[in-house]
Amino acid sequence: MTTTLDTPVLAGEEREARPRRRSPLDRERPAVRVAAWVTIIVFGGFALLPVYWMLATALTPDGKVFAYPPALFPADVTFEHFASLAGNSQLFDYLVNSAIVSGVTAVLSVIVSAYMAYSFSKYRYRGRRSLMYLVLSSQMFPQALLLVTLYAVFDAYDLLNTYTALVLSFTTFTLPLCVWMLKGFFDTIPDSLIEAARIDGASQLRIIHSVIVPLSVPGLVAAGLFAFVRGWNDFIFALTLAGPDKQTLPPGLANTYLGEAQTAWPELMAASLVVSLPVVIAFIALQRFLVGGITAGAVKG
Template sequence: MTRRSEVGEAISQPRLSGRGRVALAALVAFGLLPIYWLTATAFTNRSDVFAVHRPLIPLNPTIDNFVAFFQNTALLQDLANSFVVSTGTALLSVFVGGLMAYSLSKFRYSGRNALMLMFLIGQLIPGALLLVSLYLILGSVGLLYTYTGLILSFTTFTLPLTVFLLKGIMDALPDDILEAAKVDGLSRISTIFRIVFPLVVPGLIAAGMFAFMRGWSDLLFALTLAGPDKQTLPAGLTQAFIHEGTADWPGLMAASLITSIPLAIIFVLLQRFFVSGLAAGAVKG
């Protein structure tokens, strides 16, 4: 009879045949090839990028592309804007999404299923279709070309997935815990912030990471809804390195490598919360 510990060990440490290891190594190499080519191009001189016999490894590596990024004050401002907007998007998405997920999970009221269906349909609508409406709305209330307007616009397409992820987690919370909090005299607001949210921290972190990465990497909304002073890094990189008929590929690759480091650090530090949060949100009951 197979023991439960042996099953868990088999899942965490799968046994692969020789062909399986070769296939896995090939898949890993295929996935890492774009990252390697980006890194190699970042250390290549601009005159050598399109050389006919360009080697796979730069023979004369240079850090001039990285130095140029840190000497560009406009890109540094765009980097700061990205941190402000992405952090604001993550916090707002988690706060509003957590409250909505709790409402949809623990309350029964008229229109609840229709609201959930509306969120599901919202996931199917391309963000570009919302751009004109958001531009007109933000312009009419004076939020165009502001941090607040950009954060609100990013939240429109991070909120549906955040709500569904957190709702799946809150569905698994026993109602007995909520009843016990009510008996102890806690209000609904206190129950949410003192009982529910601390119990679903991995899900909150997973939802926040998703919203942060979505806001960090968006280009279309940042180009349209943010002015020169508030635009985020993807828009700044596009305008700084890509011009009509030409592009500074080494500079762009160096900047892309630099700007991907914060996301990599955040993911490594919070990986266990991200994985457990997604797993919890994917299983109901």
């Protein structure tokens, strides 16, 4: 008596022996990778070329800065322009002013925008959507257009040439984007967490401080970093509203190295590179919070 047994292993081996047909996606993958790397290199070079040119200018001796044709790589390298920054005490004063104004602006913007964004995200009341778009529409006006009005208001309250004038003006223009950034982040937080906290007897402020804020650290860091960079890079308001003692780095560098008859380009490039390091270090240290805070509001959970 003989029996026959079907062996599925052989069938599987026959299937494996068959040549796998390549899909159009497989044939396109090498081309897609090459195109992606070319795009990254082109945009990376476009973004980093000005930084490299600043570094090359800062390392070039004064007599060869305006040589023609310009050299892509400086033949003679000098560090005297960076060394001269150490003896410039006024530059350190500008740096301290920028740190104070930018830091206070970041903290104030995060606090105010967090409460506003929570209201827009978790409350439903008449006029909420109109108020949201009204806050966003303030970004449509050129900031220089409002400078005359702000100058008159600060002059009437004797706030010119003070840190308060700079912090209030910077915070005014950073709030709209910070509010919308945090609203998108708060929208991803389930309402069930808030309801559970209410059932446990938590007040509204306790819910915000003990439930919402710990879950929103990436969004708060992203908003704070945006506000900090806004205060660090501003030129026109710091030049107009602050006197020589309270000026920040952008107008301070312009007043120090830019002149009517001559401009010290190597020293200006060296100083610009040095004062950019705090912002670069902040971005590197907080990049994971920054990416999470910006992208969290893009997809609702």
